[in-house]
Amino acid sequence: xxxxxxxxRGLSLVPRAEGKQTLKDxxxxxxxxxxxxxxxxxxxxxxxxxxxxxGLKRENIVFxxxxxxxxxxxxxxNTYGFHSIHGRAPAIATGLAASRPDLSVWVVxxxxxxxxxxxxxxxxxxxxxxNLNILLFNNRxxxxxxxxxxxxxxxxxxxxxxxxxxxxxxxxxxSLAIGAEATFVARTLDSDRxxxxxxxxxxxxxxxxxxxxxxxxxxxxxxxxxEPLKDPGIRDDITVKLEHGKPIVFGANGEKAVRLTRTGGVxxxxxxxxxxxxxxxxxxxxxxxxxxxxxxxxxxxAFEHVPIGIFRHIQRSSYDELMxxxxxxxxxxxxxxxxxxxxxxxxxxxIN
Amino acid sequence: xxxxxxxxxxxxxxxxxxxxxxxQLTGDRFTAETAEFGNDLSTLPNFPAxxxxxxxxxxxxxxxxxxxxxxxxxxxxxxxxxxxAMNPAALKANLADVPRGADIIANTDEFTKRNLTKVGYxxxxxxxxxxxxxxxxxxxxTTMTVKALEGFDISKKDAERAKNMFALGLLSxxxxxxxxxxxxxxxxxxxKKPDIAKANIxxxxxxxxxxxxxxxxxxxxxxxxxxxxxxxxxxxxxNMALAYGxxxxxxxxxxxxxxxxxxxxxxxxxxxxxxKHKRFGIRTxxxxxxxxxxxxxxxxxxxxxxxxxxxxxxxxALKAETVGLAVTTELPLIVVDVQRxxxxxxxxxxxxxxxxxxxxYGRNGESPVPVVAPMSPSDCFHAAIEAARIAVKYRTPVxxxxxxxxxNGSEPWRLPEVAELPDLRVxxxxxxxxxxxxxxxxxxxxxxxxxxxxxxxxxxLEHRIGGxxxxxxxxxxxxxxxxxxxxxxxxxxxxxxxxxxxxxLEVDDEGGDARVLVLGWGSTYGPIAAAVRRVRKAGGKVxxxxxxxxxxxxxxxxEVLRSYDKVLLPEINLGQLALLLRARFLVDVISYNRVRGLxxxxxxxxxxxxxxxxxx
Numbered sequence: 001x002x003x004x005x006x007x008x009r010g011l012s013l014v015p016r017a018e019g020k021q022t023l024k025d026x027x028x029x030x031x032x033x034x035x036x037x038x039x040x041x042x043x044x045x046x047x048x049x050x051x052x053x054x055g056l057k058r059e060n061i062v063f064x065x066x067x068x069x070x071x072x073x074x075x076x077x078n079t080y081g082f083h084s085i086h087g088r089a090p091a092i093a094t095g096l097a098a099s100r101p102d103l104s105v106w107v108v109x110x111x112x113x114x115x116x117x118x119x120x121x122x123x124x125x126x127x128x129x130x131n132l133n134i135l136l137f138n139n140r141x142x143x144x145x146x147x148x149x150x151x152x153x154x155x156x157x158x159x160x161x162x163x164x165x166x167x168x169x170x171x172x173x174x175s176l177a178i179g180a181e182a183t184f185v186a187r188t189l190d191s192d193r194x195x196x197x198x199x200x201x202x203x204x205x206x207x208x209x210x211x212x213x214x215x216x217x218x219x220x221x222x223x224x225x226x227e228p229l230k231d232p233g234i235r236d237d238i239t240v241k242l243e244h245g246k247p248i249v250f251g252a253n254g255e256k257a258v259r260l261t262r263t264g265g266v267x268x269x270x271x272x273x274x275x276x277x278x279x280x281x282x283x284x285x286x287x288x289x290x291x292x293x294x295x296x297x298x299x300x301x302a303f304e305h306v307p308i309g310i311f312r313h314i315q316r317s318s319y320d321e322l323m324x325x326x327x328x329x330x331x332x333x334x335x336x337x338x339x340x341x342x343x344x345x346x347x348x349x350x351i352n
Numbered sequence: 353x354x355x356x357x358x359x360x361x362x363x364x365x366x367x368x369x370x371x372x373x374x375x376q377l378t379g380d381r382f383t384a385e386t387a388e389f390g391n392d393l394s395t396l397p398n399f400p401a402x403x404x405x406x407x408x409x410x411x412x413x414x415x416x417x418x419x420x421x422x423x424x425x426x427x428x429x430x431x432x433x434x435x436x437a438m439n440p441a442a443l444k445a446n447l448a449d450v451p452r453g454a455d456i457i458a459n460t461d462e463f464t465k466r467n468l469t470k471v472g473y474x475x476x477x478x479x480x481x482x483x484x485x486x487x488x489x490x491x492x493x494t495t496m497t498v499k500a501l502e503g504f505d506i507s508k509k510d511a512e513r514a515k516n517m518f519a520l521g522l523l524s525x526x527x528x529x530x531x532x533x534x535x536x537x538x539x540x541x542x543x544k545k546p547d548i549a550k551a552n553i554x555x556x557x558x559x560x561x562x563x564x565x566x567x568x569x570x571x572x573x574x575x576x577x578x579x580x581x582x583x584x585x586x587x588x589x590x591n592m593a594l595a596y597g598x599x600x601x602x603x604x605x606x607x608x609x610x611x612x613x614x615x616x617x618x619x620x621x622x623x624x625x626x627x628k629h630k631r632f633g634i635r636t637x638x639x640x641x642x643x644x645x646x647x648x649x650x651x652x653x654x655x656x657x658x659x660x661x662x663x664x665x666x667x668x669a670l671k672a673e674t675v676g677l678a679v680t681t682e683l684p685l686i687v688v689d690v691q692r693x694x695x696x697x698x699x700x701x702x703x704x705x706x707x708x709x710x711x712x713y714g715r716n717g718e719s720p721v722p723v724v725a726p727m728s729p730s731d732c733f734h735a736a737i738e739a740a741r742i743a744v745k746y747r748t749p750v751x752x753x754x755x756x757x758x759x760n761g762s763e764p765w766r767l768p769e770v771a772e773l774p775d776l777r778v779x780x781x782x783x784x785x786x787x788x789x790x791x792x793x794x795x796x797x798x799x800x801x802x803x804x805x806x807x808x809x810x811x812x813l814e815h816r817i818g819g820x821x822x823x824x825x826x827x828x829x830x831x832x833x834x835x836x837x838x839x840x841x842x843x844x845x846x847x848x849x850x851x852x853x854x855x856x857l858e859v860d861d862e863g864g865d866a867r868v869l870v871l872g873w874g875s876t877y878g879p880i881a882a883a884v885r886r887v888r889k890a891g892g893k894v895x896x897x898x899x900x901x902x903x904x905x906x907x908x909x910x911e912v913l914r915s916y917d918k919v920l921l922p923e924i925n926l927g928q929l930a931l932l933l934r935a936r937f938l939v940d941v942i943s944y945n946r947v948r949g950l951x952x953x954x955x956x957x958x959x960x961x962x963x964x965x966x967x968x
Binding site for chain 2: 015028030059060064075080081083085088094097099102120121124326327329331334337339340342343344346347348351
């Protein structure tokens with residue numbers, strides 16, 4: 001299979017801001033209407049705090065969202081924004097990003113929006129590798145419709161629509177994204193601003209679609225869903241921080257390590273029980289997605305050990321660039337089309 | 353041998369065969385020859401949705417009808433003068449349309465016992481006298497083709513496949529068609545397979561020579577070129593014209609064209625055509641589904657492109673929510689619906705006008721959308737430009753209702769001069785429009801009620817839009833009851849106001865004393881106009897008017913309807929426009945409805961019109 005490759009323009013066509021920007025520049029005049037205590041506030045603050053660092057012209061940044069609590073996000077940023085239809089943000093953003101290489105286009109979505117009603121658009125955006133940053137707020141519940149289970153809720157979830165417990169197995173968004181040929185896949189946490197911004201930094205620099213799953217607490221309908229990752233007593237024991245090029249070791253004192261199994265999976269072992277060379281060294285750039293996929297399955301059963309950070313980050317031409325290249329090549333080869341020539345093409349005849 | 357040459361003023365030929373027999377190609381080539389010769393013409397391809405239905409069966413029959421004349425004509429014709437039947441299935445499926453006395457050219461090689469049985473013939477109709485009232489020309493097309501190609505280094509199968517070119521050669525001789533273009537076409541089509549190219553050319557020539565020498569055809573026919581208006585012409589199908597219209601609209605608006613589309617019959621050819629024209633900076637995006645197609649087009653429109661999505665009825669159903677979003681965010685968008693027979697999958701390759709009410713009302717909430725419908729294949733070009741004009745000027749989605757008949761049918765088209773085409777340029781917003789330098793994304797133009805089109809990348813105009821109700825002016829989220837009532841009315845008023853910006857409904861009433869008006873919309877123009885001619889020729893008085901704008905209707909529509917005693921409205925649906933007109937104008941419109949997946953026939957409509965006149 002031969003792949004068409006582009007130069008990798010990334011964000012180089014997005015104009016840069018002239019002066020220094022601050023968090024305040026990115027705050028809109030709209031009153032934020034999430035429930036008090038919602039994890040969305042922390043993510044909003046983290047993004048608003050991160051955008052000045054990008055140094056892009058504010059007017060060249062667009063946030064597109066679907067429907068749901070998280071999808072109100074664009075209203076609170078003083079950039080261009082489009083609050084669209086349930087599940088369709090990746091499609092709308094694709095049209096925008098593909099036709100405007102001078103824009104930095106972001107998608108804000110939730111677990112219901114991206115993985116349920118909009119699942120099809122998400123997987124196709126990922127495989128196309130359109131230049132988008134997708135922030136998937138995963139709170140494992142439906143918030144705006146008041147508390148039904150979501151496609152990331154654990155089996156047996158008792159909700160208004162599942163009084164005897166939910167029956168269907170949840171998606172693992174990271175596994176799904178890797179399976180959908182994603183080129184950048186990461187997970188972070190609403191409450192860990194530093195980690196969140198670090199992941200965003202890499203996601204924005206990435207050429208193509210970056211998918212960032214953000215564990216986000218819904219304090220009304222699914223409070224403390226990610227508490228184990230936040231509880232100072234246990235978080236270090238279960239959080240597996242993935243860092244490219246480093247051996248995967250975790251635990252308060254680095255007492256746990258990840259190594260390959262004979263069947264190609266990964267497992268957690270006491271660090272001192274294995275030779276150092278057997279500890280898996282994280283490689284986000286591996287072309288083969290198998291290890292990234294295996295790592296995404298470490299969190300089974302849930303919250304025993306949870307990898308966060310960047311799972312996969314590979315180079316592949318982005319759809320929008322390839323599309324632009326085709327137009328440029330067609331024009332370079334045959335010149336810009338003219339309407340007169342177009343109409344007069346084919347078999348014509350004259351009547352005098 | 354010198355053969356007699358007879359002059360005719362018009363001819364209708366139908367080529368019919370198996371889906372794999374190349375009937376569409378044969379028809380296309382004969383059409384090209386006819387166009388080059390200078391006749392007026394109109395075509396009707398008719399083919400199954402299945403790519404290759406089982407060979408020799410009735411569902412597998414594909415046909416192509418061509419009507420050409422020495423005068424201007426309006427339809428592909430009601431009844432063929434000549435049927436070319438490549439097999440028994442083609443004969444059986446089409447015979448009912450062929451009047452007695454007409455010519456039937458049948459490929460005897462395919463009239464085997466097995467093939468006859470397959471379609472329910474107990475005997476061979478070519479031999480049992482059952483076709484006694486037709487002029488049957490029994491020609492062993494396959495055998496003669498294979499024989500003509502004996503010296504060629506090709507397989508027997510390839511030789512047999514050239515039989516459609518033999519038939520084309522024969523028909524080309526019969527009607528004195530110029531052949532050079534077809535020979536060139538074959539060379540180009542098979543440029544990579546020169547043996548096949550040569551064989552097809554040889555088959556074509558053999559067919560021509562057969563006509564000249566055989567006793568089966570004692571007469572050949574001449575149909576003089578039509579006297580059409582001076583200009584440069586080309587033959588064009590509706591889908592091609594529509595694609596060109598979209599390209600032209602983008603050029604005239606000086607906006608990049610973005611097409612988001614998902615393949616669907618009978619609209620896919622527009623996607624195919626636009627995909628070829630990257631030299632115009634056109635981005636064509638084959639989406640994962642219909643919803644993504646329109647979503648991407650709307651996203652591109654938000655970014656300042658001319659956003660277009662092309663589909664058929666089932667796709668429009670899926671796109672409804674996004675069209676509603678375009679209504680409320682007031683962004684330009686063109687939704688092309690090449691209507692086909694429904695409901696559901698229906699009959700994908702057959703035509704209908706059954707999506708009018710869906711185009712008008714198929715969304716939640718009060719979501720008015722302008723609707724434009726082309727009236728002929730070449731009018732698809734101008735209708736696309738008109739749809740774009742309305743979309744960009746009024747910042748609204750526009751439904752463009754073509755149909756399967758227009759999409760695949762073709763006619764000669766006098767090419768417009770680019771300078772004659774309308775200027776569609778619009779200005780993006782570049783600066784604040786509110787007090788204190790604020791930007792009000794929903795502050796309207798006083799004349800058009802359109803809101804500013806402020807595209808990302810414009811400094812100082814950062815704003816957020818979305819599907820939630822917006823406050824008048826600021827566009828901020830608003831649940832205020834009175835504001836919602838106002839916005840609903842403003843969106844409606846904006847669309848209603850377009851009536852002042854479209855031409856009035858014109859009436860063709862020769863003597864000015866007709867009491868019956870026959871009204872139509874969309875693709876029925878040709879058959880209705882042809883029927884009106886017949887009625888007038890027979891001394892009947894009838895007026896004709898045709899609607900290209902279905903929403904809003906031309907401002908004088910009510911006045912026109914009320915000025916006639918009777919209004920007859922033929923539609924290929926169960927009376928959708930009639931419902932709208934009755935509701936809006938309280939006029940007792942007389943509907944005539946047939947929903948057969950086929951266009952009306954002129955004779956049929958002439959009878960209906962005559963009946964209405966007689967009942968006066």
